Every structure is written in C-alpha cells, then in structure tokens.
Amino acid sequence: MISTISILAIFVSFTLLSFIFSFSVLSNTAMNFLQKQVQVRVFFKDSYNQENILNLKAELEKDPRIMEVGFTSKDDALRIFKDLSKNDPILQESLTSNILPASLEIRANDVKDLDDIANEFTGREYIDSVKYLKDIKDTFKYYSSIITIVSVILFLLFFIVSFGIILSTIRINIFQKKDEIETMKIVGASDEFIQRPFISQGVIYAMVGSFLAGLFSFITLVLMFVSNSLGLKDIKEVYLLGNIKVHFLVFAIILVVVINLLGYLLGRFGSKAAVDNYLKI
Amino acid sequence: MLSNSIIRFENVFKAYGDETVLENIDFEIKRGEFVFLIGPSGAGKSTVLKLLNKEETPTSGKIIIDDVDLETVDYSEMYKIRRKIGVIFQDFRVIKSRNVFENVAVSLEVTEAPQDVIQEVVPNILEMVGLQNKILKKTSELSGGEIQRLTIARALAHEPDILVADEPTGMIDPKAAGDVMNLLLEINKLGTTVLMATHDYNIVNHYKKRVIKIEDGKIISDKKIGSYHE
Numbered sequence: 001m002i003s004t005i006s007i008l009a010i011f012v013s014f015t016l017l018s019f020i021f022s023f024s025v026l027s028n029t030a031m032n033f034l035q036k037q038v039q040v041r042v043f044f045k046d047s048y049n050q051e052n053i054l055n056l057k058a059e060l061e062k063d064p065r066i067m068e069v070g071f072t073s074k075d076d077a078l079r080i081f082k083d084l085s086k087n088d089p090i091l092q093e094s095l096t097s098n099i100l101p102a103s104l105e106i107r108a109n110d111v112k113d114l115d116d117i118a119n120e121f122t123g124r125e126y127i128d129s130v131k132y133l134k135d136i137k138d139t140f141k142y143y144s145s146i147i148t149i150v151s152v153i154l155f156l157l158f159f160i161v162s163f164g165i166i167l168s169t170i171r172i173n174i175f176q177k178k179d180e181i182e183t184m185k186i187v188g189a190s191d192e193f194i195q196r197p198f199i200s201q202g203v204i205y206a207m208v209g210s211f212l213a214g215l216f217s218f219i220t221l222v223l224m225f226v227s228n229s230l231g232l233k234d235i236k237e238v239y240l241l242g243n244i245k246v247h248f249l250v251f252a253i254i255l256v257v258v259i260n261l262l263g264y265l266l267g268r269f270g271s272k273a274a275v276d277n278y279l280k281i
Numbered sequence: 282m283l284s285n286s287i288i289r290f291e292n293v294f295k296a297y298g299d300e301t302v303l304e305n306i307d308f309e310i311k312r313g314e315f316v317f318l319i320g321p322s323g324a325g326k327s328t329v330l331k332l333l334n335k336e337e338t339p340t341s342g343k344i345i346i347d348d349v350d351l352e353t354v355d356y357s358e359m360y361k362i363r364r365k366i367g368v369i370f371q372d373f374r375v376i377k378s379r380n381v382f383e384n385v386a387v388s389l390e391v392t393e394a395p396q397d398v399i400q401e402v403v404p405n406i407l408e409m410v411g412l413q414n415k416i417l418k419k420t421s422e423l424s425g426g427e428i429q430r431l432t433i434a435r436a437l438a439h440e441p442d443i444l445v446a447d448e449p450t451g452m453i454d455p456k457a458a459g460d461v462m463n464l465l466l467e468i469n470k471l472g473t474t475v476l477m478a479t480h481d482y483n484i485v486n487h488y489k490k491r492v493i494k495i496e497d498g499k500i501i502s503d504k505k506i507g508s509y510h511e
Contacts, residue, residue, distance in 0.1 A: 183374045186334060188364035188439065189391035191357050 003205060006169040010209025010263070011216075013162040017155060018217035018259050024151035025251060026230065029238040031144045035111040036067070038140065040118045041131040043101040046074075048126035053102055060106060065113040070105040077103065101128050109243070111140060159266070162209075166202050166270030171278045173201060181279070195275045202271020203264065210263020214256040221252040284348055287312045287443060287474050288333065293342030295328055295498075302328050303498045306342070310476060312442070315469045317485050318478040320495035326478035327371070329495070330447050333476075334366050335359050347442060364392060367436030367473075369446040373428050375420045381407065381431055382416050388438035402438060410434045410464060426457025433464055437473075444468060446477040450484060462488065 044053055050073060060069045072080070077100035085091050108114050118132040174181070181194055225232045225248050237245045246254070288310040295303040303325045310316050318326050331337040332344055335351055344351045346362055354362060367388075375384050382403055389399045407413050410430040420428060429449055436444055446465065450458035462484060469475045479485065485492060494502040 179374065180376045180378070183376055184387060184391055185360075186336070186363060186368050186370075186374075187388045187391055187435065188360045190360045193360075193391055193393070 002169060002172055006165055006205045007209045009165045010162055010206055011212045013158050014210045014213030014259055014263060015216055017158045018213055018255055020151055020154045021255060022221060024147065025238050025240060027147045029235065031140060032239045034140055036107055038111055038114060038133060038136055040106045040114055041103050042106065042121050043103045043128040045126050045128045050102060053104065057104055065108055067107045067109045072103045074100055074102045162266050163270050166206055166266060167274045169205060170198050170202050170271045170274035173198060174278045195279060198275050198279065199271045202274065203267035206263045206267030206270065210259050214259040217259065218252050218256045225249060285311050287347055288476065289345040291343040293332065293339045293344060295337065296340045301498060306500060308493055308500060308503060310474060312474055313472055315475045315490045317490055317492045318476060318495065319480060319485055319492055321480055324495045325498040326495055327447055330445050330478055333445055334363050334368065364439060365442045367441035367444045369432050369436050369449045371448040371451055373432050375428060375431060377420055381412060381418050384420060384431055385434045385438050388435050392439055406434045406438050426453045426460065429453050429457065429461055433461065437468060441473065443474045448479055449477065450479065450481055
C-alpha cells in the first residue's frame with residue numbers, strides 16, 4: 001500500500017517536473033525566436049557610399065557576436081516605404097530615394113551584446129543615426145530571467161518533495177521491519193546486507209514513478225506535436241539550453257531519458273539518506 | 282596460534298547512569314566448555330550476554346572473544362564476531378513474516394551463503410531439532426517448545442563457535458525444556474562452547490556443569506561442577 005502511494009506521489013511530482021522542464025524549453029525557444037527580431041539599425045549619411053557600407057557589412061559579419069547583417073540600400077528603403085504608404089499617393093509622388101538613407105540591420109547571437117554594438121556606431125562621423133529598441137530587448141531579458149529562475153525554483157522544489165517522499169517511505173519500511181533488522185544484526189548481518197534491500201526499494205519506487213511520469217509526458221508532448229498545438233509542427237526545433245537546438249520529438253525522448261535518470265538518482269540517494277539517518281546499526 | 286580461552290571478561294563494569302548493573306565481572310570460558318550463568322532475575326545475566334556480541338558496551342573493562350578485544354572492533358565490523366556466536370533469545374525473536382525454513386535460512390543468508398548450501402543445510406538443522414515436519418509452517422502455528430527449537434536451529438545454522446542461550450527453557454513446559462537441554466548438550470559434545478543463562482535450579486542441579494553465579498551484578502561463585510539453591 002505504502003509503495004503504491006509512494007510510486008503515485010513520485011509519478012505526480014515527476015510529471016510536474018517534466019512539464020516545468022518542457023515549459024522552460026518552450027519558453028527558451030520563444031525567447032530565442034523573439035530575440036532574433038531585436039536588431040540594431042544603423043543609418044548612414046549620404047556621403048558614405050554603398051561600397052563603403054558593403055565593406056563595413058563584410059567586416060561586421062566576421063564579428064563572432066553578430067548573427068547576421070542585412071543591407072537596405074536607399075532604393076530598397078524607398079520601395080519599402082512606398083509599399084507601406086501605398087494608400088497615400090500624394091506622399092508616394094513626393095518621395096525620392098535621396099530622402100531615405102541606406103542602412104544596415106544587425107542581429108546579435110546574444111541579445112545582451114546589442115548594447116555594445118549600438119554604442120560602437122554611435123558618434124561615428126559617417127553615421128546618420130542608430131535605432132535600437134532597447135526596451136524590447138530589456139523586456140525579453142527580464143522575462144527570460146524570470147522564467148529561468150521560476151523554472152529552476154519549481155524544479156528544485158519538486159525534486160526536494162520527491163526526495164522527501166522516498167525518505168519517508170523508506171523510513172516507514174525500516175520502522176515496519178525494526179524487529180527483523182534487530183534479529184538480522186544479532187545473527188551476523190553486515191551493515192551493507194541490511195541496507196541493500198531498502199536502497200533497492202527506494203530505487204524501484206523512484207524508477208517506476210519516474211518511468212510512468214516520463215511515459216505520460218512523452219505521450220503528451222507527441223500528441224501536442226501531432227495536433228500542432230502551440231504551432232509546434234511549424235517550429236519543429238526547440239532550444240534545449242542556450243543555443244542548443246534539437247527537433248521537438250528528439251527533445252521529448254531526451255526528456256524521458258533525463259526524467260528516468262533523475263528517478264534513478266533520486267531513488268539511490270534518497271534511500272541512502274534514509275538508511276543513513278534511520279537505520280542505526 | 283589461538284589461545285584455549287574463547288570468552289574472557291576482565292574487570293568489566295557496566296552502569297546506566299548512576300545505576301551499576303555489573304561490577305568487576307572477571308571470568309574465562311575455554312573452548313568446548315558448557316557453562317551455566319545463574320542468578321535471580323535482574324542479577325545481570327542478560328547484560329553479560331548482551332556484552333558478548335556488543336549489543337551493549339561495558340563502562341569499563343575488557344571483553345575478549347576468540348582472542349579479539351571487542352573494544353577494538355568497530356560496529357560496522359562487528360558482524361564478523363557475531364557470526365562466531367549463535368544466540369538463543371529468551372523472547373525468541375523469530376521473524377513473524379517468515380516461515381520456519383526462512384527463519385533458519387536468515388542465519389545463512391546474512392553470511393551471503395549460496396542458495397544450494399542453504400537448501401541443503403536448513404533441512405538438516407531442522408531435522409536435528411525435530412522440526413523437519415514443520416518446515417513450511419508459519420511461526421504462529423508452532424508451540425512454545427517448537428519456537429524455542431526453531432531459535433536453536435537458527436543459532437546453529439551457521440556453525441558458530443559459541444552458543445549463547447538466554448533462559449532458553451524459561452518460556453516452555455518441562456518436557457520441552459528437557460528436549461532443549463538435551464539438544465544443547467549434543468551441540469556441546471560436537472565442540473561448540475555453550476554459555477546458558479538460567480534461573481532454573483532444577484536444570485542446573487541435574488546437569489552438573491560449570492556454574493557461574495551472579496547476584497546484584499557481581500560474581501559470587503564460579504564452580505567447576507556447580508549447583509544452584511534458591
């Protein structure tokens with residue numbers, strides 16, 4: 001009975017753990033996607049010709065901080081502006097490419113570097129202006145940090161809860177077998193011999209619970225993918241940690257492996273802690 | 282080379298707080314001896330037996346088992362000494378969740394004996410104590426005498442050098458007590474040292490063995506062929 005309750009509790013706890021982990025990965029993916037939309041746009045004075053701008057672009061592309069650099073010539077800028085103002089023919093008539101400056105759109109690998117990149121251009125004589133939506137970047141950074149911190153806290157919390165479940169279960173088992181342990185000690189059982197079955201029990205409870213949680217989470221993620229919820233079928237790839245990108249279904253498999261591994265570690269160390277604390281030999 | 286002495290108590294004192302339960306206990310038991318440890322209830326007999334396998338530790342003094350000073354043995358290593366000692370408890374201490382076979386097998390399991398050895402040894406031991414027909418019975422289906430014989434079988438299964446019996450006849454009828462005594466004498470004849478705590482003077486007087494008498498925590502006599510009068 002106590003074993004069934006423990007396995008169920010580990011199952012619930014590890015299912016929540018895997019959902020927190022999945023949520024964190026999906027958030028990370030969303031953040032990565034949104035970060036890519038944040039860019040520094042550098043507008044050049046007309047005196048700085050296109051050849052110089054393209055040379056500068058080539059130079060920037062060698063910078064490891066920079067993910068990509070886009071070039072918008074004065075003609076491109078005019079075409080874009082005309083597209084945007086096609087409902088205003090008078091405005092369109094009055095526009096010429098001389099009015100709009102050429103520009104470079106710079107995207108960084110890490111949104112944190114955008115500040116430095118923007119500062120490096122500000123004040124240069126051939127620069128007309130530098131546009132950089134710092135607020136958006138800061139907002140992304142803020143929410144990204146919050147999600148990471150909350151995920152880590154919840155993850156640790158549920159892991160500690162699971163640890164407590166194993167500890168209590170093994171404690172109850174030890175208490176129930178108190179007389180048997182006493183007798184075994186007197187007839188010559190070593191500490192290791194007495195501890196072994198309790199450690200095995202802890203590992204089995206944790207692994208059965210975590211396996212069921214992993215299976216449940218895997219099925220849920222696959223169903224989410226198949227039904228294209230959250231547009232997962234379109235995204236296809238998710239960001240595991242930082243910039244490590246994997247297919248969503250590969251992530252689901254990794255999740256199962258990680259949850260089972262955590263289950264083993266939890267059982268091994270949870271039951272070892274229990275026998276060390278409650279099995280005074 | 283092993284000495285002739287298998288159990289030695291040297292000036293052993295044992296106190297629980299301010300209460301002294303054993304005082305200046307000093308005796309030696311040779312290999313193959315049969316010794317009665319007698320005295321009234323509360324005299325300190327059970328404490329002496331508990332000190333033998335380090336269930337209790339002395340407040341001062343030395344206890345030497347098979348040439349090993351127990352003070353030098355860490356608790357985690359004590360199992361090696363305990364495997365040399367078979368213990369018959371006054372309160373039986375059978376494992377209720379296990380049947381007769383399994384209760385005896387536990388003595389071998391703890392030594393990591395292979396299953397084929399356990400399967401061979403346990404029925405032989407149960408036959409020796411007359412429980413061959415009760416092999417798969419639950420302990421709750423046994424009489425007091427049968428349970429005591431079961432605990433003897435368990436104590437003997439791993440072939441200990443010393444057999445310690447704490448009031449083995451105390452909770453069984455006279456007929457069963459006679460059977461248990463005969464069994465202990467048989468085991469002793471095979472070379473096992475037996476130390477039996479009892480306050481049953483009929484048994485002590487009948488068997489004419491060495492008698493160590495304890496009263497109020499002190500040895501008051503140690504006679505090669507002793508007797509016991511209340």
